[in-house]
Amino acid sequence: MTSTTTHDHRRPTAGRRPRTVRLAATAAATLLALAGCSLTGGGDDEPTTAGTAGGGELTVVTHDSFNLDQELLDAFEAESGYQLTMVAPGDGGALVNQLVLTADSPLGDVVYGIDNSFAARAIDAGVLTPYTSPELPASAEQYAVDDAGSLTPVDMGDVCLNVDHQWFADAGIPEPTTLADLTDERYKDLLVVTNPATSSPGLSFLLATVGAFGQDGWQQYWQDLAANGVKVVEGWSDAYYVDFSGSEGAGPRPIVLSYASSPAAEVPEGASEPRTGALLETCFRQVEYAGIIAGGGNEAGAQAFIDFLLSAEVQADIPGQMYMYPVDDAVELPEAWAAHAPLAEDPHDVPAEVIDANREEWIATWTEIVIG
Structure with a gap:
Protein backbone atom coordinates (compact mmCIF):
# COMPACT_ATOMS: atom_id res chain seq x y z
CA MET A 1 0.00 0.00 0.00
CA THR A 2 1.33 3.35 -0.93
CA SER A 3 1.49 6.26 1.41
CA THR A 4 -0.04 9.49 0.20
CA THR A 5 0.13 13.00 1.55
CA THR A 6 -2.37 15.82 1.27
CA HIS A 7 -1.53 19.50 1.57
CA ASP A 8 -2.21 22.46 3.80
CA HIS A 9 -3.56 24.74 1.05
CA ARG A 10 -6.43 22.44 0.30
CA ARG A 11 -6.79 21.71 4.03
CA PRO A 12 -5.93 25.11 5.51
CA THR A 13 -6.79 24.35 9.12
CA ALA A 14 -5.89 20.69 9.28
CA GLY A 15 -3.29 21.25 11.95
CA ARG A 16 -6.00 22.36 14.39
CA ARG A 17 -8.09 19.19 14.19
CA PRO A 18 -8.59 17.77 17.71
CA ARG A 19 -7.76 14.13 18.34
CA THR A 20 -10.57 13.86 20.89
CA VAL A 21 -13.64 16.09 20.81
CA ARG A 22 -14.97 17.00 24.27
CA LEU A 23 -18.54 18.06 24.96
CA ALA A 24 -19.04 21.79 25.38
CA ALA A 25 -22.70 21.97 26.40
CA THR A 26 -23.05 25.72 26.78
CA ALA A 27 -21.50 26.62 23.43
CA ALA A 28 -23.37 23.80 21.71
CA ALA A 29 -26.71 24.81 23.21
CA THR A 30 -26.14 28.39 22.09
CA LEU A 31 -25.30 27.28 18.57
CA LEU A 32 -28.35 25.07 18.35
CA ALA A 33 -30.59 27.87 19.57
CA LEU A 34 -29.18 30.17 16.90
CA ALA A 35 -29.38 27.54 14.18
CA GLY A 36 -32.91 26.48 15.08
CA CYS A 37 -32.49 23.18 13.27
CA SER A 38 -31.25 19.62 13.61
CA LEU A 39 -27.77 18.55 12.57
CA THR A 40 -28.60 14.85 12.65
CA GLY A 41 -31.76 14.77 10.54
CA GLY A 42 -35.46 15.04 11.37
CA GLY A 43 -37.56 18.09 12.13
CA ASP A 44 -38.28 19.99 15.34
CA ASP A 45 -41.39 17.91 16.04
CA GLU A 46 -39.77 14.56 15.30
CA PRO A 47 -36.80 13.66 17.49
CA THR A 48 -34.08 11.76 15.67
CA THR A 49 -33.22 8.17 16.49
CA ALA A 50 -29.76 9.30 17.52
CA GLY A 51 -31.15 11.99 19.79
CA THR A 52 -33.49 9.48 21.44
CA ALA A 53 -31.19 6.49 21.75
CA GLY A 54 -27.79 8.20 21.69
CA GLY A 55 -25.22 8.25 24.43
CA GLY A 56 -21.77 6.92 25.04
CA GLU A 57 -18.77 7.10 22.78
CA LEU A 58 -18.73 7.29 19.00
CA THR A 59 -15.34 6.69 17.39
CA VAL A 60 -14.77 8.36 14.03
CA VAL A 61 -11.86 7.10 11.92
CA THR A 62 -10.64 9.75 9.49
CA HIS A 63 -7.72 10.68 7.30
CA ASP A 64 -5.24 12.99 8.98
CA SER A 65 -6.60 16.15 7.31
CA PHE A 66 -10.15 16.01 8.64
CA ASN A 67 -11.34 19.33 10.02
CA LEU A 68 -14.69 20.93 10.82
CA ASP A 69 -15.71 23.92 12.90
CA GLN A 70 -15.48 22.89 16.53
CA GLU A 71 -18.88 24.41 17.28
CA LEU A 72 -20.51 22.09 14.75
CA LEU A 73 -18.89 19.07 16.37
CA ASP A 74 -19.94 20.27 19.82
CA ALA A 75 -23.50 20.75 18.55
CA PHE A 76 -23.58 17.21 17.19
CA GLU A 77 -22.50 15.87 20.57
CA ALA A 78 -25.11 17.93 22.42
CA GLU A 79 -27.94 16.91 20.12
CA SER A 80 -27.06 13.25 19.63
CA GLY A 81 -25.76 12.45 23.10
CA TYR A 82 -22.59 10.87 21.72
CA GLN A 83 -19.08 11.89 22.74
CA LEU A 84 -16.86 11.92 19.67
CA THR A 85 -13.39 10.44 19.61
CA MET A 86 -11.34 10.92 16.46
CA VAL A 87 -8.80 8.35 15.28
CA ALA A 88 -6.57 9.33 12.36
CA PRO A 89 -4.29 6.50 11.15
CA GLY A 90 -2.93 8.49 8.18
CA ASP A 91 -3.96 9.69 4.74
CA GLY A 92 -6.70 8.23 2.57
CA GLY A 93 -4.64 5.25 1.41
CA ALA A 94 -3.38 4.41 4.88
CA LEU A 95 -6.93 4.78 6.17
CA VAL A 96 -8.27 1.98 3.99
CA ASN A 97 -5.24 -0.18 4.67
CA GLN A 98 -5.80 0.10 8.42
CA LEU A 99 -9.51 -0.69 8.10
CA VAL A 100 -8.65 -3.88 6.25
CA LEU A 101 -5.88 -4.90 8.65
CA THR A 102 -8.08 -4.33 11.71
CA ALA A 103 -11.27 -5.86 10.31
CA ASP A 104 -11.45 -8.38 13.18
CA SER A 105 -11.00 -5.63 15.77
CA PRO A 106 -12.34 -2.42 14.20
CA LEU A 107 -10.69 0.91 14.90
CA GLY A 108 -14.03 2.67 15.30
CA ASP A 109 -17.68 2.96 14.35
CA VAL A 110 -17.72 5.26 11.31
CA VAL A 111 -15.10 6.26 8.75
CA TYR A 112 -14.68 9.47 6.76
CA GLY A 113 -12.07 10.15 4.08
CA ILE A 114 -12.05 7.10 1.82
CA ASP A 115 -11.75 8.48 -1.70
CA ASN A 116 -12.57 7.03 -5.10
CA SER A 117 -8.97 5.89 -5.55
CA PHE A 118 -9.43 3.35 -2.74
CA ALA A 119 -13.22 2.95 -2.43
CA ALA A 120 -13.48 -0.37 -4.27
CA ARG A 121 -10.78 -1.92 -2.07
CA ALA A 122 -12.69 -1.06 1.10
CA ILE A 123 -15.94 -2.42 -0.31
CA ASP A 124 -14.39 -5.64 -1.62
CA ALA A 125 -12.69 -6.24 1.75
CA GLY A 126 -16.06 -6.30 3.47
CA VAL A 127 -15.15 -3.70 6.11
CA LEU A 128 -18.26 -1.55 5.54
CA THR A 129 -21.93 -1.90 6.44
CA PRO A 130 -24.23 -0.38 3.78
CA TYR A 131 -26.35 2.61 4.73
CA THR A 132 -28.39 5.05 2.65
CA SER A 133 -28.83 8.30 4.50
CA PRO A 134 -32.17 10.09 4.26
CA GLU A 135 -30.12 13.30 4.12
CA LEU A 136 -28.33 12.32 0.89
CA PRO A 137 -28.98 15.11 -1.64
CA ALA A 138 -29.96 14.26 -5.20
CA SER A 139 -26.80 15.97 -6.46
CA ALA A 140 -24.65 13.40 -4.61
CA GLU A 141 -26.23 10.33 -6.16
CA GLN A 142 -23.95 10.56 -9.21
CA TYR A 143 -20.97 9.77 -6.97
CA ALA A 144 -22.33 6.47 -5.63
CA VAL A 145 -19.77 3.67 -5.94
CA ASP A 146 -22.29 0.84 -5.76
CA ASP A 147 -26.05 0.27 -5.50
CA ALA A 148 -25.89 -1.00 -1.92
CA GLY A 149 -24.92 2.29 -0.29
CA SER A 150 -21.61 0.95 1.00
CA LEU A 151 -20.15 4.46 1.02
CA THR A 152 -21.81 7.86 1.26
CA PRO A 153 -20.32 10.75 -0.78
CA VAL A 154 -19.57 13.78 1.41
CA ASP A 155 -17.33 16.13 -0.58
CA MET A 156 -15.37 16.30 -3.80
CA GLY A 157 -12.80 18.35 -5.66
CA GLN A 286 -11.58 13.20 -6.27
CA VAL A 287 -14.62 12.20 -4.18
CA GLU A 288 -14.42 11.56 -0.45
CA TYR A 289 -16.82 9.21 1.31
CA ALA A 290 -18.06 8.21 4.74
CA GLY A 291 -19.18 4.74 5.75
CA ILE A 292 -20.23 2.57 8.67
CA ILE A 293 -17.42 0.29 9.84
CA ALA A 294 -18.61 -3.31 9.96
CA GLY A 295 -18.52 -4.70 13.49
CA GLY A 296 -17.88 -1.30 15.04
CA GLY A 297 -20.58 -1.71 17.65
CA ASN A 298 -22.39 1.64 17.32
CA GLU A 299 -24.28 1.49 14.06
CA ALA A 300 -26.95 3.99 15.16
CA GLY A 301 -24.29 6.53 16.08
CA ALA A 302 -22.47 5.92 12.81
CA GLN A 303 -25.66 6.59 10.88
CA ALA A 304 -26.24 9.79 12.86
CA PHE A 305 -22.71 11.01 12.09
CA ILE A 306 -23.12 10.36 8.36
CA ASP A 307 -26.41 12.27 8.43
CA PHE A 308 -24.54 15.07 10.23
CA LEU A 309 -21.86 15.23 7.50
CA LEU A 310 -24.62 15.73 4.94
CA SER A 311 -26.38 18.48 6.92
CA ALA A 312 -26.52 21.91 5.31
CA GLU A 313 -24.36 23.38 8.09
CA VAL A 314 -21.52 20.88 7.65
CA GLN A 315 -21.72 20.96 3.86
CA ALA A 316 -21.36 24.76 4.00
CA ASP A 317 -18.38 24.44 6.35
CA ILE A 318 -16.41 22.04 4.15
CA PRO A 319 -14.96 24.54 1.62
CA GLY A 320 -13.43 26.76 4.30
CA GLN A 321 -12.21 23.91 6.50
CA MET A 322 -11.09 21.22 4.06
CA TYR A 323 -10.90 23.09 0.73
CA MET A 324 -13.25 20.65 -0.96
CA TYR A 325 -16.62 21.20 -2.59
CA PRO A 326 -19.79 20.00 -0.83
CA VAL A 327 -21.71 17.24 -2.60
CA ASP A 328 -24.90 19.19 -1.95
CA ASP A 329 -25.11 21.61 -4.85
CA ALA A 330 -27.80 23.63 -3.06
CA VAL A 331 -25.19 24.87 -0.56
CA GLU A 332 -23.92 28.37 -1.29
CA LEU A 333 -20.18 28.46 -1.95
CA PRO A 334 -17.86 31.13 -0.56
CA GLU A 335 -17.81 34.21 -2.76
CA ALA A 336 -14.21 33.64 -3.90
CA TRP A 337 -15.02 30.07 -4.88
CA ALA A 338 -18.05 31.04 -6.89
CA ALA A 339 -15.90 33.56 -8.78
CA HIS A 340 -12.57 31.79 -9.11
CA ALA A 341 -12.92 28.07 -8.37
CA PRO A 342 -15.21 26.47 -10.97
CA LEU A 343 -15.30 22.70 -11.25
Missing part, protein backbone atom coordinates in the same frame (compact mmCIF):
# COMPACT_ATOMS: atom_id res chain seq x y z
CA ASP A 158 -10.89 18.47 -8.93
CA VAL A 159 -7.17 17.83 -9.02
CA CYS A 160 -5.88 19.96 -11.91
CA LEU A 161 -2.80 21.65 -13.25
CA ASN A 162 -2.52 25.33 -12.26
CA VAL A 163 -0.65 28.04 -14.15
CA ASP A 164 1.01 31.35 -13.24
CA HIS A 165 -0.74 33.92 -15.46
CA GLN A 166 1.92 36.62 -15.08
CA TRP A 167 4.80 34.30 -15.96
CA PHE A 168 3.22 33.36 -19.28
CA ALA A 169 2.26 36.96 -20.06
CA ASP A 170 5.84 38.10 -19.42
CA ALA A 171 7.32 35.24 -21.44
CA GLY A 172 5.00 35.78 -24.41
CA ILE A 173 4.11 32.08 -24.42
CA PRO A 174 0.47 30.97 -24.59
CA GLU A 175 -0.75 29.09 -21.55
CA PRO A 176 -1.29 25.37 -22.11
CA THR A 177 -4.87 24.14 -21.90
CA THR A 178 -4.76 20.34 -22.28
CA LEU A 179 -2.67 17.46 -21.02
CA ALA A 180 -1.30 16.92 -24.52
CA ASP A 181 -0.03 20.49 -24.62
CA LEU A 182 2.45 19.70 -21.84
CA THR A 183 4.56 17.55 -24.19
CA ASP A 184 5.14 20.54 -26.51
CA GLU A 185 8.72 21.81 -26.47
CA ARG A 186 7.47 25.31 -25.57
CA TYR A 187 6.67 23.95 -22.10
CA LYS A 188 9.94 22.12 -21.55
CA ASP A 189 11.11 22.29 -17.91
CA LEU A 190 8.02 24.28 -16.87
CA LEU A 191 5.93 21.61 -15.10
CA VAL A 192 6.21 20.29 -11.53
CA VAL A 193 4.00 17.45 -10.25
CA THR A 194 3.95 15.16 -7.24
CA ASN A 195 4.80 11.49 -6.95
CA PRO A 196 1.71 9.21 -7.08
CA ALA A 197 3.42 6.84 -4.66
CA THR A 198 3.67 9.52 -1.97
CA SER A 199 1.03 12.14 -2.83
CA SER A 200 -2.76 12.01 -3.09
CA PRO A 201 -2.85 14.70 -5.81
CA GLY A 202 -0.05 12.84 -7.58
CA LEU A 203 -2.11 9.66 -7.69
CA SER A 204 -5.14 11.59 -8.93
CA PHE A 205 -3.06 13.17 -11.71
CA LEU A 206 -1.75 9.75 -12.77
CA LEU A 207 -5.37 8.60 -12.95
CA ALA A 208 -6.25 11.67 -15.03
CA THR A 209 -3.67 10.59 -17.60
CA VAL A 210 -5.01 7.03 -17.59
CA GLY A 211 -8.50 8.42 -18.18
CA ALA A 212 -7.29 10.73 -20.93
CA PHE A 213 -4.99 8.40 -22.86
CA GLY A 214 -6.31 4.96 -21.93
CA GLN A 215 -4.73 1.97 -20.23
CA ASP A 216 -2.50 1.39 -23.23
CA GLY A 217 -1.57 5.01 -23.92
CA TRP A 218 -0.75 6.75 -20.64
CA GLN A 219 2.71 5.17 -20.47
CA GLN A 220 3.85 6.88 -23.68
CA TYR A 221 2.42 10.15 -22.44
CA TRP A 222 4.57 9.98 -19.31
CA GLN A 223 7.63 9.07 -21.39
CA ASP A 224 6.99 12.24 -23.40
CA LEU A 225 6.49 14.32 -20.22
CA ALA A 226 9.74 12.98 -18.78
CA ALA A 227 11.56 13.84 -22.00
CA ASN A 228 10.10 17.34 -21.78
CA GLY A 229 11.57 17.95 -18.34
CA VAL A 230 8.71 17.34 -15.90
CA LYS A 231 9.94 17.67 -12.31
CA VAL A 232 8.59 15.26 -9.67
CA VAL A 233 8.61 16.06 -5.95
CA GLU A 234 7.32 14.04 -3.01
CA GLY A 235 4.56 16.31 -1.72
CA TRP A 236 2.23 19.13 -2.65
CA SER A 237 3.80 21.75 -0.36
CA ASP A 238 7.19 21.50 -2.05
CA ALA A 239 5.64 21.64 -5.50
CA TYR A 240 3.36 24.59 -4.77
CA TYR A 241 5.40 26.72 -2.37
CA VAL A 242 8.96 25.95 -3.54
CA ASP A 243 8.96 25.08 -7.25
CA PHE A 244 5.87 26.93 -8.48
CA SER A 245 6.37 30.55 -9.54
CA GLY A 246 2.80 31.67 -9.00
CA SER A 247 2.20 31.54 -5.26
CA GLU A 248 4.21 32.50 -2.17
CA GLY A 249 7.47 31.12 -3.47
CA ALA A 250 9.69 32.31 -6.26
CA GLY A 251 10.15 28.99 -7.98
CA PRO A 252 11.15 28.64 -11.62
CA ARG A 253 8.20 26.54 -12.82
CA PRO A 254 4.93 28.23 -13.85
CA ILE A 255 2.83 25.03 -14.10
CA VAL A 256 2.05 23.00 -10.98
CA LEU A 257 -0.22 20.17 -9.93
CA SER A 258 -2.83 21.43 -7.46
CA TYR A 259 -6.63 21.81 -7.24
CA ALA A 260 -9.33 23.67 -9.13
CA SER A 261 -10.04 25.51 -5.89
CA SER A 262 -6.46 26.77 -5.46
CA PRO A 263 -6.85 30.01 -7.50
CA ALA A 264 -9.52 31.20 -5.05
CA ALA A 265 -6.74 31.55 -2.46
CA GLU A 266 -4.46 33.43 -4.86
CA VAL A 267 -6.28 36.74 -5.18
CA PRO A 268 -3.79 39.43 -4.05
CA GLU A 269 -4.99 41.95 -1.49
CA GLY A 270 -6.77 44.78 -3.25
CA ALA A 271 -7.11 42.81 -6.49
CA SER A 272 -10.19 41.21 -8.02
CA GLU A 273 -8.55 38.41 -10.03
CA PRO A 274 -6.28 35.54 -8.94
CA ARG A 275 -2.67 35.42 -10.12
CA THR A 276 -3.13 31.74 -11.01
CA GLY A 277 -5.66 29.68 -12.90
CA ALA A 278 -6.69 26.03 -13.09
CA LEU A 279 -6.51 24.18 -16.40
CA LEU A 280 -9.95 22.58 -16.29
CA GLU A 281 -9.23 20.17 -19.16
CA THR A 282 -6.54 18.43 -17.08
CA CYS A 283 -8.62 17.47 -14.04
CA PHE A 284 -9.48 14.27 -12.19
CA ARG A 285 -12.40 14.42 -9.78
CA ALA A 344 -14.33 21.00 -14.50
CA GLU A 345 -17.28 20.35 -16.79
CA ASP A 346 -15.85 17.05 -18.02
CA PRO A 347 -13.08 15.75 -15.71
CA HIS A 348 -11.12 12.69 -16.72
CA ASP A 349 -12.54 9.55 -15.15
CA VAL A 350 -11.47 6.01 -14.28
CA PRO A 351 -14.05 3.66 -12.68
CA ALA A 352 -13.33 2.79 -9.04
CA GLU A 353 -13.14 -0.94 -9.74
CA VAL A 354 -10.62 -0.37 -12.55
CA ILE A 355 -8.49 1.78 -10.24
CA ASP A 356 -8.55 -0.91 -7.56
CA ALA A 357 -7.54 -3.65 -9.99
CA ASN A 358 -4.61 -1.70 -11.44
CA ARG A 359 -3.51 0.99 -8.95
CA GLU A 360 -0.36 -0.66 -7.61
CA GLU A 361 0.75 -1.87 -11.05
CA TRP A 362 0.21 1.59 -12.53
CA ILE A 363 2.26 3.23 -9.78
CA ALA A 364 5.07 0.70 -10.27
CA THR A 365 5.06 1.26 -14.04
CA TRP A 366 4.98 5.04 -13.58
CA THR A 367 7.94 4.83 -11.21
CA GLU A 368 9.94 2.80 -13.71
CA ILE A 369 9.17 5.26 -16.53
CA VAL A 370 9.63 8.56 -14.71
CA ILE A 371 11.96 7.87 -11.78
CA GLY A 372 13.92 4.98 -13.23
